[in-house]
Amino acid sequence: MNPEHLAELFPSAVLGRLRELVRIDPSLVVQDFASPDAVAALAEAEILVTGWGCPRLDATVLERAPRLRAVLHAAGSVRSLVSEACWQRGLLVSSAVRANALPVAEYTLAAILLAGKDVLGARERFRAEHRYPPTRDLVGLGNFGRRVGVIGASRVGRRVLELLRPFDLRVALYDPYVDEEQSAELGAVPLSLEGLLRGSDIVTVHAPDIPATYRMLDRERLAMIPDGGVLINTSRGALVDPEALTEELVSGRLSAVLDVTEPEPLPADSPLYRLPNVFLTPHIAGSVGNELERLGRTVVEEVERLVAGALPAYTVREADLAVVA
The missing domain is CATH 3.40.50.720 (NAD(P)-binding Rossmann-like Domain)
Known part of the structure; x- marks a missing residue:
């Protein structure tokens, strides 16, 4: 995601909840999956937290992430993010679109x-x-x-x-x-x-x-x-x-x-x-400023469900993209 959004999506209390649930490096926020840091992280990642500014998750990216099983999008539509390769892989995809x-x-x-x-x-x-x-x-x-x-x-x-x-x-x-x-x-x-x-x-x-x-x-x-x-x-x-x-x-x-x-x-x-x-107005109706925290909280709640062995509450399915944004 865009690194500028991290602090508002995951303020200290929300980030603390996330770190209690999963192993995450908050200092690693990437926009280029080909960078050395991203390649190293993808090799071990089981959950990918994405947001505005995330590149498309195509087959090349997924090849670098053999353990990946879920994509949790801390924003609205996943249409431009998720590729056919994600559905073929059977990834769980969740979006904070309801919160947005x-x-x-x-x-x-x-x-x-x-x-x-x-x-x-x-x-x-x-x-x-x-x-x-x-x-x-x-x-x-x-x-x-x-x-x-x-x-x-x-x-x-x-x-x-x-x-x-x-x-x-x-x-x-x-x-x-x-x-x-x-x-x-x-x-x-x-x-x-x-x-x-x-x-x-x-x-x-x-x-x-x-x-x-x-x-x-x-x-x-x-x-x-x-x-x-x-x-x-x-x-x-x-x-x-x-x-x-x-x-x-x-x-x-x-x-x-x-x-x-x-x-x-x-x-x-x-x-x-x-x-x-x-x-x-300049596209401000959706989540901006302090409203971004609601999106981060949604992602943390989805992580809680995954850790407990449950499915995400806001799962996006391939068929959904025919009728939703």
Whole structure:
């Protein structure tokens, strides 16, 4: 992993728990499996703890790790990390994606509630006019009965749905893998993607980045969102047609809260940096700063299970990658 993440993932107390369970050298944090230190460590390693910045675990790497039996990823998706050789080897693969979903959902909840108050527009008008708005300008604002559409009952999407339960919102869900009964259990009305887009004031994207979701919000579907609607994307920029979205935002017909874009980051001349109806953040919805400790704790708990002879709680299987990020 990136050595810069180690201290936040495994602060002293968490690292102490890990050292009680397994033999580990905290001073050895590598990003190149071909380095002499890495080659020597791989020859003996039974468990590999990985994170952001870890190279792909291909056949060459696995040949250097004959005793390796588990990969515990202290981050989200393992798609770019785990190769076919890992599955052929029968390695146990675990991810802290569930823990990483929590701050993303919290960010999304905040964005939904602020969008319902038209915070972006109100901020800009207040800056320009230096006065409180007249009552007529507040008509239609608020979160009582606001229509929220959630795209994807992923780990993040499910947590968002859970967080939305205490509020007086009307929540809809689109997910082709969730039936009507399951949707009701999640507290949402199931709709087609087109029905959700047409019937939502706020649309929040939590589908995985897989071939089936590439550009799922294209020009035609973005146009279905009602005038004044807000798009929130904390998933991946590839799910939204960037040119079509830029046109909608430049026109002012829609607003957006975007923690992810395509490309990422946007070029310096992108109008999205300057538009008053766009709230753009640098991919911070996921775990950052002190939130990284939650990922490290997840890895330690997985090590505890392995040492006790149990399977990891958050195992990722090869088949999972067809439908999850």
